[in-house]
Amino acid sequence: MIQYTGKYLKDSRDDLFYKVSKKMSSSRFQHVLRVEEMALKLARIYHEDLEKTSIAALVHDYAKERPDHDFICQMTKKNYSPELLKYHNQIWHGTVGADFVSEELGINDEDILNAVRTHTTGAAQMSKLMQIIYVADFIEEGRKFPGVEEARRRSFESLEKGVAFKTKHTLEYLLSRQALIYPQTIETYNAWVAK
């Protein structure tokens, strides 16, 4: 178990665990714990700070179950691009959700907040922590989709391969569903997948 030093937030891991658990269903919270486990595994392999990784993993879906209204208020208050209003919780819970992580949990480390912001869409530029959370969310041990074994294998070969695999897979999935594609997802694709 990771001990928190107070460097990134005042709470202990138990406090954060408790606060996050209160914000979501128990099945989602189990997913969050599996993301933490996978993220720590990747952090050990790729030499990332374990405390920062644990915190980012625990809070990555903090806002996932909030009503749309909360996001719309926040986007309006903070003058987010009106373009973002066209999207939904799937995009907002990271992009805008990071605001709630900061305001309500008192986490102000930009690397952690960026990992929350980009854990669904990725970004053209991603720090090691951002890559770890992006990948861990995709390959945590509860994921069952076809291809997940290959995704895990590639992610253990290199983080870059994990990022590329998730990005391509996500786009294929969105296309097959004829779902909206957030432009930043294409920036991620062009930076990490395209030759």
Add this chain to the structure above:
Amino acid sequence: MIQYTGKYLKDSRDDLFYKVSKKMSSSRFQHVLRVEEMALKLARIYHEDLEKTSIAALVHDYAKERPDHDFICQMTKKNYSPELLKYHNQIWHGTVGADFVSEELGINDEDILNAVRTHTTGAAQMSKLMQIIYVADFIEEGRKFPGVEEARRRSFESLEKGVAFKTKHTLEYLLSRQALIYPQTIETYNAWVAK
């Protein structure tokens, strides 16, 4: 055969035919003539001006065989976004190629130039002529790819269905090749394909 009235350019169709043929291989020129044939077929069904359609079809690939250098000079001279420099002839021959159509062939009708600009990427907003050229380029009788029959069938049901089919198919193709995706292609997809 369409007779030109002088409304969109001074040249007769024969003059334009000759000038375009000089700018490309004979196999590409045959493609251009098949695009004109298909575009006129669509224009008759969907009630678009036949003269404008013929001109836009004949010039859509006018710049396709120009050296990269020509496009790079033009982008620099005209202060195109530096982002566009990351792409290649596949994107430039329409987006930037329309400038050569205007400057060298004396065609200044914005609808025709927009049809040239967007014939590869599409756009969120497309006029009827833009849709016709975008679709005709994809389903002209020389095209043999798997799915082309369905693409033709849908395009004859409605232009919108043709635009959506080409857009989705193009994205699937680019993804399968891990090729760069031009952001405007995603705008087209979000406007015409996504639910």
